Amino acid sequence: MRILSHPILGPMAERQTVSITFNGQTYQAMEGESIAAALLANGVRTLRWTEQEQHPRGLYCGIGHCFECRVTVNGVRSQRACITPVEHHMVITSGGENWDAE
Template sequence: MTERIMSHPILGDLPHKEKVSFTFDDQLYEAYKGESLAAALLAQGIRTLRVHEETGHPRGIYCNIGHCFECRVNINGLDGERACITPVTEGMVVKSGKALPTTVRDWRKHHGK
């Protein structure tokens, strides 16, 4: 499933680029080499990149310029990487962010803060 704009009435056709493979939550996907991970995931119809650490509410791309940190994912074992500013590379392994097992709110409640 691709939702890329391959031909634009003003910008023209998308130039041919090399394709690379990557995984997101153990599912194999293709992307164009050098495009942002966020763009590659959006083109596959993936909107939720992580869930809020405390509430579990879905989070995805918000600013798409690296300022808001809503698109944080685990890339090749590194937590907190921003999908919007990370270029896709061949064999990249991406995991979505999950809710923490114990919330900060619960910790504060139990520690009187």
């Protein structure tokens, strides 16, 4: 589910494949792409759940403004998946833990 050739931009540059972990599951990603793009390419749509009502949240704006895609990255909370680049062996978990109070 990854775009390898764009009708206007042409073929995408070759990038190294890396492994990331999201909620205990290992996925393949392209080094340097955003966490959100890597997870979407692997079929993951829900990145977190709302704290009060447990409604699913995923990628919304894709440019770092809305904070809907907050995840924990290598133990650091409230990272925006849409603007955080993937790195090899990155450990990502769903957002939560009263983040609405931040």
